[in-house]
Amino acid sequence: MNKLIALGIAAAAVACRPEPGDPIAAYLRLPDQPYAYTPDLPAHFAQPNVLAADNTPMTNPVTDDGATLGRVLFYERALSANRTTSCASCHHQDRGFGDSARFSRGFAGGRTGRHSMGLTNARFYANGSFFWDERAASLEDQVLMPVQDPTEMGLSIDSLLARIQALPYYAPLFERAFGSTEITELRVRQALAQFVRSLMSYRSRYDDGRAQVAGPVVAFPNFTAQENQGKALFFGVTPGGGPPAPGACVSCHGTEAFAAPGPRSNGLDATTTDAGVGGINGNAAQLGLFKVPSLRNLSDRGPYMHDGRFATLEQVIDHYSTGVKNHPNLSPQLRGPNGQPIQPNFTAAQKAALVAFLRTLDDPAIAVDDRFSDPFIR
Numbered sequence: 542m543n544k545l546i547a548l549g550i551a552a553a554a555v556a557c558r559p560e561p562g563d564p565i566a567a568y569l570r571l572p573d574q575p576y577a578y579t580p581d582l583p584a585h586f587a588q589p590n591v592l593a594a595d596n597t598p599m600t601n602p603v604t605d606d607g608a609t610l611g612r613v614l615f616y617e618r619a620l621s622a623n624r625t626t627s628c629a630s631c632h633h634q635d636r637g638f639g640d641s642a643r644f645s646r647g648f649a650g651g652r653t654g655r656h657s658m659g660l661t662n663a664r665f666y667a668n669g670s671f672f673w674d675e676r677a678a679s680l681e682d683q684v685l686m687p688v689q690d691p692t693e694m695g696l697s698i699d700s701l702l703a704r705i706q707a708l709p710y711y712a713p714l715f716e717r718a719f720g721s722t723e724i725t726e727l728r729v730r731q732a733l734a735q736f737v738r739s740l741m742s743y744r745s746r747y748d749d750g751r752a753q754v755a756g757p758v759v760a761f762p763n764f765t766a767q768e769n770q771g772k773a774l775f776f777g778v779t780p781g782g783g784p785p786a787p788g789a790c791v792s793c794h795g796t797e798a799f800a801a802p803g804p805r806s807n808g809l810d811a812t813t814t815d816a817g818v819g820g821i822n823g824n825a826a827q828l829g830l831f832k833v834p835s836l837r838n839l840s841d842r843g844p845y846m847h848d849g850r851f852a853t854l855e856q857v858i859d860h861y862s863t864g865v866k867n868h869p870n871l872s873p874q875l876r877g878p879n880g881q882p883i884q885p886n887f888t889a890a891q892k893a894a895l896v897a898f899l900r901t902l903d904d905p906a907i908a909v910d911d912r913f914s915d916p917f918i919r
C-alpha cells in the first residue's frame with residue numbers, strides 16, 4: 542500500500558512537462574507514456590464465475606490510451622450545461638467513486654432522484670446492466686445518460702460533441718485512443734466506459750489474504766479473529782461444511798468481485814416505494830427489485846442503498862439482522878423455510894464482525910491512485 546502510494550507520487554512528479562504550444566500540457570497533467578489501465582489481477586479474479594461477470598464487450602476492450610481519454614472526459618466540466626459539473630462531481634475518487642450526499646447536486650443545484658452509485662468493480666456485473674433500476678443495457682449506453690439528464694448535467698449530445706471539438710486537447714487524445722482525430726459520439730461513449738471499467742478494487746486486505754489460501758471460506762492468515770468471524774457469517778459457513786446458511790450475504794453478493802448475477806429485493810420496504818427494475822421492464826414480479834451493487838470499497842461511499850436511507854454500515858447490518866420486510870417480491874434468498882423474511886438476530890459481536898469484514902473489501906490505493914485522479918490543471 543505505502544509502496545503503491547509512493548509509486549503514484551513519483552509518477553505524478555514526472556508527469557507534467559509543459560512544452561510551448563502543446564495543447565495537452567497547457568491544460569492537463571498527463572504522463573508522457575500512458576498509465577497502465579489493465580493491470581494483472583490476482584488469481585482469484587480468474588475464476589470462471591468472475592470472468593463470466595466481466596461485462597467488457599469484445600468491441601470495446603480497455604486500452605491505456607482509451608482509458609486516459611475517458612479519464613479526461615470523466616473530469617471534464619464542459620460536459621454540463623453551465624460548465625460546473627463533471628462525472629466526478631457525484632462520483633468522488635476518495636469515496637469509492639460514489640457520493641457522501643444522500644442525493645447528489647446537479648449542475649443547476651437540483652437533486653438526483655436516487656443515491657449516486659459507487660463505481661469500483663462496476664465492470665463485474667454479469668447481466669451488464671447499469672443504474673439501480675438497470676435501465677441502461679450496457680455501460681456504453683449508460684455513460685451519456687447523465688450528460689443528457691436535465692438535473693445532472695443538462696447537455697444535448699450535439700452540444701457535447703461541439704464542445705469537445707472546440708477544446709484543443711481532445712484531437713490528440715482521440716488520435717492516441719482511436720487512431721484518428723475524429724470525435725464521434727461512439728468514441729466518447731467507448732472512452733468513458735473504458736475508464737469506468739478500469740476502476741478496479743483488487744488490492745484490498747481481502748485480496749492479500751485470499752492469495753495465501755485455497756478458497757474464500759478458509760480463515761485468512763492476515764485477518765483478525767473478528768474479521769474471520771465476519772467472513773464466515775458473510776459466506777454462511779456452517780459447522781461441518783455444506784451449503785451456505787439461509788440468508789447468507791454471499792447468496793446475493795456473490796463471486797469474489799462481490800457482485801450479483803442480476804437484480805434482487807432485499808426487503809427494504811413492505812410495499813413498493815420505488816418501482817426499480819419492474820418500473821422499467823413492466824414485469825410485476827420485478828417491482829421493487831434493484832441492482833445488487835458490488836461491495837468493494839464500501840467504507841467511504843455511504844450512505845447506502847438506492848435511496849441512501851442508511852447512513853452507516855452498522856445500520857445496513859441492523860436491516861439484515863431484524864429489519865427485512867415481507868415485500869411480495871422479496872427475493873427467496875432472504876426468506877426462511879416458512880416463507881417469512883429471515884431474522885438472523887445477529888449478536889452485537891456478530892454485527893461488529895460483519896462490519897469489520899466488509900471493511901476488508903476496501904482497496905485504499907484507489908483513493909490516491911494517479912491513474913484515476915483529476916488530470917486538469919485548474
Ligand code: HEC
Nearest residue numbers: 627628631645646647653655656657658671672673687693
Ligand atoms: C449530479 C450527479 C451525477 C453526475 C454528474 C453523474 N452521475 Fe453517475 N450516477 C448518479 C446517480 C444518482 C446514479 C444512480 C441513478 C439511478 O440509478 O437512477 C448514478 C449512476 C451511475 C452509474 C451506474 C453504476 C452501476 O453500477 O450501475 C454509472 C456507471 C455512472 N453513474 C457513471 C457516470 C458518468 C460516466 C458520469 C459523467 C458522464 C456520471 N455518472 C455523472 C449521479 C451522477
Ligand code: HEC
Nearest residue numbers: 788789790793805807831833834845846847857861872874
Ligand atoms: C436477497 C439478496 C441479498 C442478500 C441475501 C443480501 N443482500 Fe445486500 N443488497 C441486496 C440488494 C438488492 C441491495 C441494493 C438494495 C437497494 O438499494 O434497494 C443490497 C445492498 C447492500 C449494501 C449497500 C451497498 C450500497 O452501495 O449502497 C450493503 C452494504 C449490503 N447489501 C450488504 C449485505 C450484507 C452484509 C448481507 C448479509 C448480511 C447482504 N447484503 C445480504 C441484496 C442482498
